[in-house]
Each structure stands twice: as structure tokens, then as C-alpha cells.
Amino acid sequence: MNLDYDYIVIGSGFGGSVMTCRLVEKGYKVCLMERGRQWKIGQFPRRPHDVQQRMFWDPEDQKYGLMELRDTPESDVLSLTASGLGGGSLIYANVLYRMPERFFQGWPQIYNRKSLDPFYDRVLHMMEAKPYPYETQNYYKATPKTALLKRLAEEMPPPPDSVGKPSFNLPPLAVRFEGSFPGHQTHNMHGALQSKCNKCGDCDIGCNINAKNSLDLNYIFRARHLKTAEHPADIRTHADVVRIEHCGDYYKVTYVIPEFPQQETTFTAKNVVLSAGSIGSTSLLLKMKKQGHLPNLNIWLGKKWSGNGDLLGLIFGSRENIDATNGPVITGAIEYNFKDYEDGYHHGMYLQEAGFPVGFAWYLSGKIPQLPGIRGLGTLFAHSIKKYIFKILNIESRDQINVGDEFAQAIDRADFTKRCFVLLGMGRDKPDGEIRLRSDNQAIIKWKMDGSKLHFDRLRTQMKKIAERIGGVFVDNPLTHLNKVVAVHPLGGCPMGETPDTGFVNPLGEVYGYKGLYVVDGSILPTSTGPNPSLTIAAVAEYIAEQIPAKITHKSKETQEA
Numbered sequence: 234m235n236l237d238y239d240y241i242v243i244g245s246g247f248g249g250s251v252m253t254c255r256l257v258e259k260g261y262k263v264c265l266m267e268r269g270r271q272w273k274i275g276q277f278p279r280r281p282h283d284v285q286q287r288m289f290w291d292p293e294d295q296k297y298g299l300m301e302l303r304d305t306p307e308s309d310v311l312s313l314t315a316s317g318l319g320g321g322s323l324i325y326a327n328v329l330y331r332m333p334e335r336f337f338q339g340w341p342q343i344y345n346r347k348s349l350d351p352f353y354d355r356v357l358h359m360m361e362a363k364p365y366p367y368e369t370q371n372y373y374k375a376t377p378k379t380a381l382l383k384r385l386a387e388e389m390p391p392p393p394d395s396v397g398k399p400s401f402n403l404p405p406l407a408v409r410f411e412g413s414f415p416g417h418q419t420h421n422m423h424g425a426l427q428s429k430c431n432k433c434g435d436c437d438i439g440c441n442i443n444a445k446n447s448l449d450l451n452y453i454f455r456a457r458h459l460k461t462a463e464h465p466a467d468i469r470t471h472a473d474v475v476r477i478e479h480c481g482d483y484y485k486v487t488y489v490i491p492e493f494p495q496q497e498t499t500f501t502a503k504n505v506v507l508s509a510g511s512i513g514s515t516s517l518l519l520k521m522k523k524q525g526h527l528p529n530l531n532i533w534l535g536k537k538w539s540g541n542g543d544l545l546g547l548i549f550g551s552r553e554n555i556d557a558t559n560g561p562v563i564t565g566a567i568e569y570n571f572k573d574y575e576d577g578y579h580h581g582m583y584l585q586e587a588g589f590p591v592g593f594a595w596y597l598s599g600k601i602p603q604l605p606g607i608r609g610l611g612t613l614f615a616h617s618i619k620k621y622i623f624k625i626l627n628i629e630s631r632d633q634i635n636v637g638d639e640f641a642q643a644i645d646r647a648d649f650t651k652r653c654f655v656l657l658g659m660g661r662d663k664p665d666g667e668i669r670l671r672s673d674n675q676a677i678i679k680w681k682m683d684g685s686k687l688h689f690d691r692l693r694t695q696m697k698k699i700a701e702r703i704g705g706v707f708v709d710n711p712l713t714h715l716n717k718v719v720a721v722h723p724l725g726g727c728p729m730g731e732t733p734d735t736g737f738v739n740p741l742g743e744v745y746g747y748k749g750l751y752v753v754d755g756s757i758l759p760t761s762t763g764p765n766p767s768l769t770i771a772a773v774a775e776y777i778a779e780q781i782p783a784k785i786t787h788k789s790k791e792t793q794e795a
């Protein structure tokens with residue numbers, strides 16, 4: 234039978250992009266199906282009406298934007314994930330962090346720091362990631378939040394149960410810092426046009442100047458434009474996969490265009506790589522099992538879910554000038570090593586300073602006006618009335634003509650955002666959550682704080698101490714006290730295991746019981762990573778792709794013969 238493709242890859246995040254690129258290089262005919270759209274330079278929504286219409290992904294309400302915020306009463310997790318060509322790389326904070334050796338506890342034997350290091354290097358090279366040039370370029374030196382985090386790491390005493398002194402570091406960021414002035418455009422090593430980062434803080438809402446080295450500008454760009462490839466990747470955006478059917482020795486994959494969910498398109502392939510992210514891949518497979526298309530998926534499906542210990546902490550009213558809108562969203566990290574959980578599960582945690590877009594600061598200033606701003610507006614208004622009265626009474630006034638200062642007074646001084654320190658905490662929580670399907674096929678996540686309480690207590694304690702140190706008020710996410718976490722790093726659901734008794738996919742991502750069906754994304758990670766997970770997801774994908782033999786194509790045969 235003539236099949237349409239050798240491989241169909243579903244989803245274009247860290248797993249899917251790497252797999253697409255490497256499979257194309259190996260000579261395979263690959264189709265990448267991504268439910269979201271491609272976002273080109275300048276297309277990310279910024280104006281209020283545009284944000285309302287195009288920022289969020291919620292097809293039931295005719296929204297096809299780049300951020301999917303999922304929450305249901307039954308779920309213990311509110312998740313934020315991406316939609317669009319490049320997946321999470323479109324809205325993530327660019328931090329590419331290696332997993333420390335000891336956190337590979339519970340992983341299949343082939344994975345450890347030594348075996349993954351060459352693949353970490355490969356991803357960092359492809360994504361041209363470099364530490365924030367805070368120490369080397371004057372333009373970036375002026376980033377108060379980075380300076381503050383560094384100072385805190387140096388000055389604060391270590392927590393009582395920490396092992397060694399916490400260390401500050403500048404992790405590799407997938408951001409373009411090359412060029413001679415902010416916004417300077419140059420081509421990256423793959424040929425895509427990018428700009429030098431201008432510190433606007435918009436990383437998490439899509440970078441409108443292509444300063445983020447998102448996957449569409451490296452791995453996907455290469456898969457599309459590789460001149461030596463027999464088949465460049467066939468990239469289909471607006472392709473929301475709704476069905477995967479097993480037909481003996483091949484698979485049928487069906488997608489719909491989200492705007493027209495009744496119109497289905499089906500393609501066939503020998504192999505399928507599911508890379509729709511922890512929640513996306515797991516929920517699609519749960520549906521396929523329920524609908525009988527893939528009936529033999531094993532009992533590990535949905536299991537070992539973790540949110541990578543995410544905790545967002547806010548510190549208001551600090552005496553420091555933090556200026557969180559200045560710089561890429563994250564630039565630095567404090568790494569803490571702690572005594573392990575009582576059962577021997579390794580613990581470690583990370584605190585990173587976070588920024589937010591300038592537009593959001595204006596929004597917050599307007600929503601939470603402060604006294605000086607209100608007074609300034611009142612003065613401006615009173616002056617205008619006075620001038621109008623003088624005018625109609627024809628009285629000569631001695632008021633000044635230049636009202637720039639009065640106007641500036643009317644702008645809220647916005648200490649609220651200038652002195653607000655956003656801390657992102659993460660680390661080793663326990664992978665004891667589970668993704669399930671509600672009766673209407675919506676994914677929900679069941680998760681309990683109990684097992685990971687030690688981690689969250691340590692994070693919260695450290696955030697409070699930082700708040701005290703900088704004279705601010707710490708505001709916790711109140712939902713965590715109701716056993717609800719906000720996860721931007723969902724992991725697990727299709728965990729790797731050495732055998733079908735211990736995992737859902739084998740160590741190379743192949744689903745137990747279904748030859749040729751792979752899952753390669755954050756869902757196969759069997760534990761939390763500790764630091765930000767994207768680099769590990771991509772490195773595991775590189776490792777898996779490396780084990781797939783190259784296809785003997787006409788071109789490669791000719792080359793061999795020649």
C-alpha cells in the first residue's frame with residue numbers, strides 16, 4: 234500500500250520540532266501537523282481589541298490564539314500551554330537548563346547526565362542559546378532585577394536544611410543578543426531573520442521582533458528549507474489532530490481545521506510521533522483508547538504527572554527598584570540543593586526572577602491607581618476648568634503655558650509595578666499526579682499537595698525571607714492552599730519505563746503494544762526535571778532521533794554508488 238508519509242509528527246513544541254528536523258535530515262518523508270497558526274514577525278497581538286480576539290486558544294468560543302489556559306472545577310491544576318508553530322517556545326521564558334545528574338533517579342538506565350550531555354550541547358547549538366550578557370554588554374548590564382537576584386544569592390544566608398551555599402547563575406537563554414544596537418537585524422545560523430533583544434519583556438506573549446530563538450526559527454526552519462533533503466518537511470498548521478487509528482502495520486491520522494471542525498482530512502503513515510505536550514498527547518491517547526481506536530494502550534497512560542513544582546510568588550512594595558519590565562522575562566537563577574525527601578527522593582529547587590511586558594505594567598497601573606496619580610489627574614482637571622473660566626470671563630492669567638509637568642504628574646508613578654518582584658519557583662515535586670478524561674472528554678488533572686509539601690514549604694519559606702530582606706510584602710498564590718497549582722511546566726502522562734510493567738512508552742519513546750507509534754515530548758519524562766524542562770525534552774528527542782536509522786533514499790543510494 235502506498236502511504237502518504239514515513240512519519241507524521243503531531244505538535245511542534247520541543248519534542249515535535251526536533252523530531253521533524255532530524256527525521257527530514259535522515260531522508261524520511263515527514264508531515265508535521267500543528268493545531269495552531271504560524272506567527273510571523275510583528276503578528277503577535279498587542280492592541281487591547283487584538284489581545285481579546287487573538288491571544289487565547291479556546292476554539293469552543295472561536296478563539297484561535299497562542300495561549301491555552303485550562304481550568305475545570307474537577308482539576309487540581311490550572312495549566313498554561315501554547316498553541317502555534319513552535320509550541321511552548323513561542324511563549325516560554327527562553328531558559329534552557331540542564332538537569333543535574335542526581336535528578337535522573339527513576340529514569341530508564343540509558344538516561345543520565347553523561348549520556349544526555351552531547352544532546353544538550355546539540356540543542357544549545359541549534360537554538361544558539363547563550364547566557365544573558367549582563368556582565369559583558371553595557372546595554373544589558375542595566376537590568377535591575379538581574380542585579381538584585383545576584384546580590385540576594387550572595388548576601389543571604391543559606392536556608393538551614395540546604396546542602397552547601399545556593400549558587401547564582403546565568404543559564405543559557407534562547408535569545409538573540411548579537412548585533413550592534415537593540416533591534417539590529419541579522420540572520421541566524423539557519424538563515425532566519427532575527428533582531429537583537431531590546432529588553433521589552435514581551436517574551437511570554439510572543440516576541441514581535443524575532444529576538445526569541447523560538448523553534449520555528451531554528452529546528453522547523455531547517456526542516457523546511459534543508460536543501461540536501463530528499464523531502465523537506467510538509468508543515469501543516471491549523472491542523473488539529475482528532476484521531477489516530479491503528480491499521481495493522483500503518484496508522485491513519487485525521488485532523489480538522491479548528492475553525493471548521495466538521496471538515497476532516499486524513500493521511501496515512503508507517504510511523505506516528507505524538508508530540509502534543511504532556512496534556513495534549515495524553516488526552517488525545519486517552520480519547521483514542523476510550524473510542525476503541527487504540528484499545529491496547531497500557532495502564533500507565535495518564536500516570537506520573539508532575540507540574541515540576543511550579544510556584545509563582547509576588548513581592549509587592551519592596552524598597553528596591555526592580556523594574557520588572559526591563560530585560561528578558563528571566564535572566565538568572567538561584568539554585569538550591571536540599572536534604573532529600575524522607576523516602577530518598579532527591580530534592581532541589583530553583584528561584585528565578587521574572588519580568589512582565591511593559592504593556593502589562595501600564596494595564597496594572599491603570600487598574601490599581603495610586604494617590605499621586607489621582608492627585609495629578611485632579612490638578613490637571615482643576616487647571617483646565619480654571620483656564621476655561623478665566624477665558625470666558627476674559628481675565629488675564631499668570632498661569633504658566635507649559636503643562637508638561639502637570640501632565641507627567643497625572644501619570645501614575647506606578648511604584649506598584651516598579652517595586653514588584655516576581656519570583657518563579659520550581660523544583661523536584663513528586664510525579665504522583667494523573668491526567669484523566671471527564672465524561673465529555675475534557676482532560677482533568679488529579680494531583681495532591683501532600684507528597685510534595687516539603688518542596689512547596691521550602692519554596693514559600695525562601696520567598697518570604699527574600700520579601701523580608703527587600704522590605705516587601707510576600708503574596709502567595711492562594712490557590713495552592715486549596716490544593717490547586719498553576720502549572721506552566723506540565724510533565725508526564727505517558728511515562729517512559731524499561732518494560733510495559735513500569736511505563737507507557739519504552740526508553741526510545743515507542744508506545745508499548747503499538748509498533749511505529751511514538752510519543753516524544755514532555756509527557757514521557759518520568760519525573761520532574763527540577764530546573765526548567767524544555768532543554769531536557771529537546772535533548773531526549775535528539776537522543777531518540779539519533780537511534781532511528783537513516784532511510785535509504787534514491788539520493789543516498791546514488792551518493793553511495795558514486
Ligand SMILES: Cc1cc2nc3c(=O)[nH]c(=O)nc-3n(C[C@H](O)[C@H](O)[C@H](O)COP(=O)(O)OP(=O)(O)OC[C@H]3O[C@@H](n4cnc5c(N)ncnc54)[C@H](O)[C@@H]3O)c2cc1C
Pocket residue numbers: 243244245246247248249266267268269313314315316317318319320321322324325326327328329330437472473474475508509510511513514517563721722723753754755756765766767768770
Ligand atoms: C509562560 C511560560 C514560560 C515558560 N518558560 C520556560 C522556560 O523558560 N524554560 C523552559 O524550559 N520551559 C519553560 N516553559 C515550559 C515549556 O514551554 C514547556 O515545558 C515545553 O514547551 C513543553 O514542550 P513539549 O514538546 O512537551 O510541548 P509543547 O511545547 O507544549 O508543544 C505541544 C504542541 O502541540 C500542539 N498540539 C496540541 N494538541 C494538538 C493536536 N491535537 N493536534 C496538533 N497539534 C497539537 C500545541 O499547539 C503545541 O504547539 C514555560 C511555559 C510557559 C507557559
